[in-house]
Amino acid sequence: MRISDDRYSRDRLRLDLALRFIHHEARTHTIRAWTGLTDDRIRKLYRTYLCEAGGARVARHRGKSPRQAAYFTRSLRMRREAAVFASVSSLFGLITPQTIKVDRGAQPPPTVARGALLCEAFETYRALVDEPQISFEHAVFLVGALDCGDELRVAHCRDCAGVLVTDRLALRAAICNDCAHARNFPAGGPPG
Secondary structure, rough: OOOOOOOHHHHHHHHHHHHHHHHHOHHHHHHHHHHHOOOOHHHHHHHHHHHHHEEEEEEOOOOOOOHHHHHHHOOOOHHHHHHHHHHHHHHHOOOOOOOOOOOOOOOOHHHHHHHHHHHHHHHHHHHHHOOOOOOOOHHHHHHHHHHHOOOOEEEEEEOOOOOEEOOOOOOOOOHHHHHHHOOOOOOOOOOO
């Protein structure tokens, strides 16, 4: 066997993705879901490449990943940041257009290729936003929630066509914060 064989390439891609996830402070079960590596292998990667190699300490979060959709709609700042991340994710092809979805609730499975795109989208979002509030784990949840479409959806402002992240069950017409402010409406849209 040569190191250039497909099997080694696949393993190398999985390990590289796991290291990127670790640098973004992803939880072990998130890394396992996206790379297929075992928990033990992920912990060894962290110890070998970050702790023992003298690299910068990266926080290792424990417990369940975030699962509250309201986190992204709770404030003006979070709505803006969620919209930026949704825009970037859409450009990277992580979020499919809602109009062509036939089976709402179905989302693509986590793969190494999608994981690499997720890292690219997250890194781009962090470069665009000053003092970003969305963690990597929140970003993973947001991509899944938007792609699934059960709680959150990508919408467009009725005035400027800007991208918004809205509650799927919202009764008001989608209007961005800037247009609402210009019209003196509350951020959710006109009353009524």
